[in-house]
Amino acid sequence: MxxxxxxxxxxxxxxxxxxxxxxxxxxxxxxxxxxxxxxxxxxxxxxxxxxxxxxxxxxxxxxxxxxxxxxxxxxxLMGGQNPRRQAQIVVRERFADDDLAPALTDVLIERVVKPVRLGQTTDESVVETALESRLPPVWDRLESLLADNGSWLVDGEFSYADFALGTHLASAELAAVMPDESSYPNIVAWHHRLQSLAAYSAMMTNTQECIERMKKNLSAQGPAA
Ligand SMILES: N[C@@H](CCC(=O)N[C@@H](CS)C(=O)NCC(=O)O)C(=O)O
Missing domain, CATH: 3.40.30.10 (Glutaredoxin)
Incomplete structure (x- = not known):
């Protein structure tokens, strides 16, 4: 494959x-x-x-x-034969891709894609705007989902929903805009649980290796025009 x-x-x-x-x-x-x-x-x-x-x-x-x-x-992982669980996983993934991903796009572009792939400088004012206006509502929603569900996102049991949202939390990790523990204790605890999974740490290693290769390619090309 x-x-x-x-x-x-x-x-x-x-x-x-x-x-x-x-x-x-x-x-x-x-x-x-x-x-x-x-x-x-x-x-x-x-x-x-x-x-x-x-x-x-x-x-x-x-x-x-x-x-x-x-x-x-x-x-x-997708909820097996349980219709309620399957439906909740779909709803969590919609929140991940329709709300969380767009709120993180600007910071991912500014802090990761521009310096690592395009050889451009981060515009911190764009990051600041995202931190002030776009991210708090989605962090609030994620925090309350975790408070209601427990350790994992659907009824406290690990499922595909944790990866569907976790991949976007990895964007926050890569762009160094993780929510703070005093306001978002459930998100931070869930993030630690994700980090302890072999699948998550292998994915992050893979991502960091790709970032290093991109940085090397950029420096081999010389400064951006
Ligand atoms: N719904 C798609 C979204 C994929 C997507 O938007 N990928 C971005 C990169 S993060 C892309 O290829 N963007 C180029 C474009 O939209 O033209 C999925 O889940 O795979």
Whole structure:
């Protein structure tokens, strides 16, 4: 099975988390969004990452790819046969991708993508605005979800929902904008639980290695024009 994309993307990291958890080895082809790699563009017509293939079966979208891997493995990470649990996992993933991801986009671009991939300087005023206005409402929502559910996001039991949101928390970790413990104790405790998972730490190692390769490529190219 092959995964196309770079782990700077939270959506690529989501698939890595699932594959790591299930022990599924993936060949990874590191392409940025809109790469003109022909195999990637055949799968991802709009140029979005991640893209994925399992032989002749090709897919885009992190949710679809994750579902495919989980069902193929016969895992109940997606809620198994429990309709309520499955539905709650869908709702958590919608919150992750529709609310949490957009609130973190600016900080991820400013603090990670610009310096690491584009060789550009971070605009801290953009980060400041996100910290003041965009992030508090989503941190508030996540904090209350965890307060209501316990250790993990659906009824206190670990599921795919923890990866679907955890991949975006990893963006906050990479951009050094983690919520503070005095205001958000449940988020910080959940983050520590995620960090103790082998699947999460392998994903972060993979991401840091990719960041180091990108930095080396940039310095080999010399200063940005
Ligand atoms: N719903 C998609 C979103 C994927 C996505 O937006 N990926 C970004 C990178 S983080 C991308 O490729 N952006 C380029 C674009 O939207 O044109 C998924 O879950 O895979």
């Amino acid at each position: 092959t995964l196309y994309g770079v782990p700077l993307s939270p959506f690529v990291r989501k698939v890595l988390l699932v594959a790591n958890e299930l022990g599924i080895p993936l060949d990874t082809i590191e392409v940025p969004p809109h790469s003109d790699d022909p195999d990637f563009r055949r799968i991802s017509a709009m140029g979005r990452i991640p893209a994925f293939s399992d032989g002749a079966f090709e897919l885009v979208d992190s949710s679809a790819i994750s579902r495919y891997l989980i069902m193929q493995a016969g895992s109940d």
